[in-house]
Amino acid sequence: MSSIKEKFNQISPSEFFYRNRDLAGFSNPSRSLYTAVREFVENGLDACDGKGILPDIHLTIKAVEPEKPDPKQYILTVKDNGPGIESKHVPLAFGTVLYGSKFGLKQARGMFGLGATMAILYGQITTNKPVTVKSSTDGKISDEYELLLDIQKNKPIILKHKTKDVAKNGLSVSIFLEGDYSKAGSKIRDYVYQTSLITPYASITFDDPKGEKFPYPRMINTMPKSPTIIRPHPYGTDVETIRRMMVESQFEIPTIDDSMIEKVRKDLGLSKKNLSFSAIMEKAKKRWKTLSRQVRVVIALMSFLKMDFEKLNKIRIEDIDVPNKKLFYWDFGDSTSKSIDMDPESHYYKQLTNTVQGETLTAFLTKKFQRVGPTTAVKFAEFAKFKPEKRIGTMTNQELAKLSESLQKFEDFMGPDPSCLAPLGEEPLEKGMKKFFKPDFLTVIQRSASAYSGFPFVVEMGIAYGGEISTRGIKVYRFANRIPLLYDEGSDVVLKVINDIDWSRYKAKGDPPLVIVSHICSTRIPYKTAGKENVADRPEIERELKLAIQFMARKLSVFMNKRGQAEAAKKRANLYAKYVPLIAQFCTELAGKKNEPNIQKILQEEKAIENE
Amino acid sequence: MSKKSEIRAKALSKKAQDKQKIILEMLKSHGAKIYNDLDKGEFPKFSIPSRSVSNIVYDKKLRQYILGNASALRSSKNTSQLRSFTQLMWLAFFANRLTTEKKSSTLRDIYYSSQAFEIDFEDQGESDNIIVDLEAVTSRPREDFHIFPEERSSIFGDLTIEYTIPGYEGKTMNLSNHPDGYAIGPSLTTAELVDTTAEIVIAIEKGGLFTRFVEEQVDKKFKSIIINTGGQAPRSTRTLLKRLHDEMKLPVIILTDGDVYGEHIAMVIKSGSANAAHLRELTVPDAKWVGVWATDIEKYKLPTIPMTESDIKRCYDLQKDPRYLDGIWKKELEVFLRLKRKAELEAFSKYGLTNITDKYLPQKLELAKSL
Numbered sequence: 014m015s016s017i018k019e020k021f022n023q024i025s026p027s028e029f030f031y032r033n034r035d036l037a038g039f040s041n042p043s044r045s046l047y048t049a050v051r052e053f054v055e056n057g058l059d060a061c062d063g064k065g066i067l068p069d070i071h072l073t074i075k076a077v078e079p080e081k082p083d084p085k086q087y088i089l090t091v092k093d094n095g096p097g098i099e100s101k102h103v104p105l106a107f108g109t110v111l112y113g114s115k116f117g118l119k120q121a122r123g124m125f126g127l128g129a130t131m132a133i134l135y136g137q138i139t140t141n142k143p144v145t146v147k148s149s150t151d152g153k154i155s156d157e158y159e160l161l162l163d164i165q166k167n168k169p170i171i172l173k174h175k176t177k178d179v180a181k182n183g184l185s186v187s188i189f190l191e192g193d194y195s196k197a198g199s200k201i202r203d204y205v206y207q208t209s210l211i212t213p214y215a216s217i218t219f220d221d222p223k224g225e226k227f228p229y230p231r232m233i234n235t236m237p238k239s240p241t242i243i244r245p246h247p248y249g250t251d252v253e254t255i256r257r258m259m260v261e262s263q264f265e266i267p268t269i270d271d272s273m274i275e276k277v278r279k280d281l282g283l284s285k286k287n288l289s290f291s292a293i294m295e296k297a298k299k300r301w302k303t304l305s306r307q308v309r310v311v312i313a314l315m316s317f318l319k320m321d322f323e324k325l326n327k328i329r330i331e332d333i334d335v336p337n338k339k340l341f342y343w344d345f346g347d348s349t350s351k352s353i354d355m356d357p358e359s360h361y362y363k364q365l366t367n368t369v370q371g372e373t374l375t376a377f378l379t380k381k382f383q384r385v386g387p388t389t390a391v392k393f394a395e396f397a398k399f400k401p402e403k404r405i406g407t408m409t410n411q412e413l414a415k416l417s418e419s420l421q422k423f424e425d426f427m428g429p430d431p432s433c434l435a436p437l438g439e440e441p442l443e444k445g446m447k448k449f450f451k452p453d454f455l456t457v458i459q460r461s462a463s464a465y466s467g468f469p470f471v472v473e474m475g476i477a478y479g480g481e482i483s484t485r486g487i488k489v490y491r492f493a494n495r496i497p498l499l500y501d502e503g504s505d506v507v508l509k510v511i512n513d514i515d516w517s518r519y520k521a522k523g524d525p526p527l528v529i530v531s532h533i534c535s536t537r538i539p540y541k542t543a544g545k546e547n548v549a550d551r552p553e554i555e556r557e558l559k560l561a562i563q564f565m566a567r568k569l570s571v572f573m574n575k576r577g578q579a580e581a582a583k584k585r586a587n588l589y590a591k592y593v594p595l596i597a598q599f600c601t602e603l604a605g606k607k608n609e610p611n612i613q614k615i616l617q618e619e620k621a622i623e624n625e
Numbered sequence: 626m627s628k629k630s631e632i633r634a635k636a637l638s639k640k641a642q643d644k645q646k647i648i649l650e651m652l653k654s655h656g657a658k659i660y661n662d663l664d665k666g667e668f669p670k671f672s673i674p675s676r677s678v679s680n681i682v683y684d685k686k687l688r689q690y691i692l693g694n695a696s697a698l699r700s701s702k703n704t705s706q707l708r709s710f711t712q713l714m715w716l717a718f719f720a721n722r723l724t725t726e727k728k729s730s731t732l733r734d735i736y737y738s739s740q741a742f743e744i745d746f747e748d749q750g751e752s753d754n755i756i757v758d759l760e761a762v763t764s765r766p767r768e769d770f771h772i773f774p775e776e777r778s779s780i781f782g783d784l785t786i787e788y789t790i791p792g793y794e795g796k797t798m799n800l801s802n803h804p805d806g807y808a809i810g811p812s813l814t815t816a817e818l819v820d821t822t823a824e825i826v827i828a829i830e831k832g833g834l835f836t837r838f839v840e841e842q843v844d845k846k847f848k849s850i851i852i853n854t855g856g857q858a859p860r861s862t863r864t865l866l867k868r869l870h871d872e873m874k875l876p877v878i879i880l881t882d883g884d885v886y887g888e889h890i891a892m893v894i895k896s897g898s899a900n901a902a903h904l905r906e907l908t909v910p911d912a913k914w915v916g917v918w919a920t921d922i923e924k925y926k927l928p929t930i931p932m933t934e935s936d937i938k939r940c941y942d943l944q945k946d947p948r949y950l951d952g953i954w955k956k957e958l959e960v961f962l963r964l965k966r967k968a969e970l971e972a973f974s975k976y977g978l979t980n981i982t983d984k985y986l987p988q989k990l991e992l993a994k995s996l
Binding site for chain 2: 595604
């Protein structure tokens with residue numbers, strides 16, 4: 014074990030990723046070009062999302078020598094209108110591996126920094142050319158860097174740095190890399206197309222190496238709510254997580270040394286003054302509310318020890334024995350261990366025990382977890398057979414395991430807080446799909462948040478039928494956290510659910526011109542493979558997908574029925590228009606009449622019915 | 626033309642004219658009803674006797690299959706019926722023209738004529754079906770509307786007829802002048818039956834035997850009119866047989882092959898078919914089937930051929946038919962089933978070509994009197 018750890022520590026992160034670049038999607042020129050596009054575009058979108066800016070993303074891929082056959086060198090440039098990166102951070106952000114700000118429990122497209130720097134690293138390895146970063150945070154001055162990455166040292170090498178006046182803030186990253194556009198082209202175009210579908214509030218343009226332009230203008234002008242960082246949900250926390258959370262919520266008994274005493278004196282406003290024990294206590298009482306926990310603990314100790322600062326300086330606290338209400342300390346003066354009894358009635362006693370034993374179970378649950386209120390916490394304690402006021406600091410390992418287990422089993426926790434998720438929302442999805450597909454029928458649904466293994470997720474879907482949709486059969490666009498999933502769809506849970514539906518039941522028979530958009534948002538998408546192209550079939554996710562599709566399919570069926578009726582009425586009117594005049598003609602001669610009967614009454618009546 | 630026959634010709638053509646008038650009036654009244662409905666702004670409709678199997682019943686008194694009381698409403702409002710409604714209207718309209726202009730046509734003619742009027746029959750089967758609809762609505766056979774079958778059977782013997790068709794009106798003809806016989810077509814079916822010396826009608830299933838009978842002068846020897854039904858008798862032939870029986874008061878006997886199909890050919894002449902249950906003028910209930918019976922096979926030691934499986938199945942099917950529940954009809958079926966063999970009319974040739982006319986026929990004619 015230790016040898017592996019040592020070995021890992023010996024190489025720099027950049028060297029590690031350089032050696033394992035396949036893992037990050039940089040295995041060959043075709044895949045690398047696609048992955049680099051994704052990383053930069055997603056970074057740009059994330060940067061804008063984070064600041065609530067409607068994104069303008071410009072993607073350009075140019076061949077250095079267009080006549081050469083693939084694979085060859087390309088220049089990949091992605092420019093956004095985001096907040097930019099402060100000049101001093103640019104070299105570290107783009108010239109080191111594992112520098113980023115996007116860690117925490119909230120939904121984001123990817124892990125910032127890693128992918129983009131991998132792309133830069135790949136570009137540098139294959140072309141030996143620097144990355145060009147232009148960043149403006151104020152919309153006035155742009156800092157332009159040319160950087161190389163020192164792989165061994167994981168440090169940026171700044172080749173050039175200059176500033177320039179600009180009119181807009183934003184970031185532009187440009188790299189040289191070996192790529193194969195003839196192979197990766199369709200995948201990149203698909204990616205841009207589908208990204209613009211799931212990001213209808215963004216304007217995305219793509220200028221490809223062949224001189225073709227793919228503009229996807231913004232379809233809506235409102236941003237979806239951006240996700241927030243939140244506390245964990247009880248489901249999905251394991252013993253280790255809980256232990257760490259407990260340690261955080263406990264406070265150690267402060268070591269009472271010179272600097273601590275100095276701090277207490279300062280906080281009490283007694284830096285220069287020497288007061289008696291009782292005077293100090295008096296002072297502390299007055300200032301209690303302004304005091305920090307640490308200082309409060311020291312005061313509490315002093316209250317039982319009945320010591321002033323001078324005396325306190327000559328002892329060391331050994332132990333606080335809560336069950337026996339005894340306080341042990343070492344007296345430097347006579348070099349002996351002494352103990353005193355603590356008065357449990359004293360309000361300082363509570364302060365001390367709280368510190369030693371940590372918070373009560375109910376307070377711990379309500380403070381550290383999301384979706385747990387005081388009532389639920391008490392209910393849970395009852396369920397788990399703990400006293401609600403049990404101090405978490407007194408828990409044994411067995412009790413801890415029991416707590417962790419019970420947290421998974423208790424059914425009355427509210428669903429995870431989806432505010433850490435960023436679904437697109439029904440309205441933007443509907444507007445986007447409407448403009449994208451121009452269908453005859455469209456319906457969308459966003460299911461309420463649910464959780465698998467404690468990870469919250471939200472499913473939102475849309476179904477579009479007919480109109481300008483020319484494909485025969487069901488075309489499915491899959492998204493996870495606003496990223497298009499382009500490949501490996503066969504084994505995907507979304508496809509599984511869609512294929513399990515008997516569409517003829519919903520009046521969509523044969524090969525209906527049907528488009529289904531599926532978007533799964535989660536703090537952790539359960540991908541089946543490292544390629545991150547297909548979502549595993551977790552029963553909770555499968556259920557949500559199924560309910561969403563069934564809901565929409567029922568609406569589709571209503572539409573199809575109405576449409577069927579309208580078509581039938583039209584067909585009927587056509588039949589009448591064809592045959593009734595013939596009947597009139599024949600019966601006129603048969604009845605020996607000169608003029609034909611007036612059939613307009615019948616035909617108009619039918620038309621009126623049709624138009625209803 | 627003698628004065629006497631001139632008077633009769635006028636009388637006869639008046640009879641034909643009366644019939645035509647009745648048909649035309651009937652068509653006109655149907656047309657007027659439809660016309661009035663349309664003019665009132667209503668979708669025209671009429672009821673039509675149901676021809677479904679459940680509505681076909683055997684009438685013991687009439688000795689034929691008839692339609693029951695069930696009827697179906699045909700409405701032009703119902704889009705699934707609109708097309709056939711229009712087709713039927715067209716057919717009535719077309720039949721009206723045929724009848725007025727005294728032009729004859731065939732089932733196939735009807736199918737092609739429809740195409741000039743955008744009446745889209747998918748095939749002749751569909752147009753044939755509409756023709757049966759018209760028969761059912763009007764209770765008249767299609768021949769009354771000048772629509773004739775294409776199958777031609779023939780007739781020979783001393784029978785004088787008088788044509789009623791345009792161009793031949795009043796012209797008479799004796800049907801013993803041409804040894805090949807006369808085709809039973811529209812002109813013969815619509816002709817008036819004037820005179821005959823014959824005392825019996827012999828309907829025979831096969832053309833070969835018909836020729837033999839003419840050669841052997843069966844018409845003269847037995848004072849008979851010989852009719853070749855050409856297998857299952859066409860409806861015009863059955864109509865003619867009925868008229869010979871009803872108008873000329875001639876008994877009808879039937880000679881068929883000695884098998885179950887022959888037996889049924891005789892039965893259809895006698896009491897009609899389920900297919901024509903909507904019509905009542907196609908049967909000769911007094912007609913007699915005289916052979917070849919199953920019992921004749923043994924009696925005359927006829928050369929036989931084995932019955933096929935479908936022959937045997939047909940026997941069992943007919944045993945369920947109420948008309949086969951008694952008399953020779955029942956008995957002969959049983960014998961066929963016992964023998965599992967059948968014999969054709971030509972089988973008598975084993976004993977000489979004229980054996981059938983010399984020996985068998987006289988015996989059967991004698992027997993017929995007692996049947």
